[in-house]
Amino acid sequence: MIRADVLEVYGLMWREKVKAYRAASARGTDLKRYMSSRASETLEADLARMRKEHTVMRGDLAHEPEVSTIAVGAQPPTAMVKDCVDGSKWQILDTTTGWRIPPPAGQPSRYAATARVERDHGGRWTVTDYTADRTRSC
Template sequence: MTARQARPRTRALALCGAVGLSLALTGCGGGSDDTRPPTAPSTAPPAAPSASASASPVDPDAEVKAAVLEVYSSMWVEQMKAYRVASPDGTKLADYATLDALSTFERDLAHMKKSGTIGTGRLGHEPEVTELDLETKIPTATVEDCVDLSKWKAERTSGEVIPLPTAQPLRYVATATVERWDEDRWMVTAYKPDGSRSC
């Protein structure tokens, strides 16, 4: 069975170089203000609440999605540890990420180490499973994450703060592929930031 669900906002993760447009936030409200005098009170009894209102249906894949997000979030924690010291040493990043995803992170870390930079502050994110395919030979999930750079800083090891490029969006989308390699083990196998998608 393939489960797809639309979602009102996208979510993601990345640490360097993504470019996009910031999202304009708008609000709306309204309604008329009726100032006519009230009519005589009605003698009819108040209507009972409708019995047709029902709770939202339970997602049959909720447990699987929770397992996917647990692995993705664990990867995220280890990735942040690695970026704070520009090295995967002493982290469990390889326990949660592999293949293209792990290679992407290792390239980032090697570049950071070579340039003498580290990440500080807090990198926000809001992951969500947007696609789930449990019928393929290797069950696969897609996670979209909204990365928030507003409290994240890149610094040189000397302590000098490196400002973000002026075109750098503070919130943008990253997409991860997560695969189940055995009954109980999910792994993040691909990770791609998309600076053209704000969130």
């Protein structure tokens, strides 16, 4: 049950992140419901950079998340998620021209990511830390 709950909130976080990347804005998403403000700092920086560069993302991402550890007795209860993010069908689009922009050189299309998920006093799980290692393929 706990693993399923953790993976569900992780998946819902990603659904909202994809919405934000497609618009280069977190407006209209439920990210605050699934991510702490600390966890969303990197995302907000990415979105600000995208707005400055006039880019958005298109296509689909695939994931292979698994709960690697659970600490139910910790205060707060925590779980760690390991993921392999597949961005091979994820494209950068220049909003001023409509053209696709090639991905950064040397960045693998599949990369490793980890997330820390915590349960609050009300029993709701939230992603409190998310780290993508775009230098490490999986």
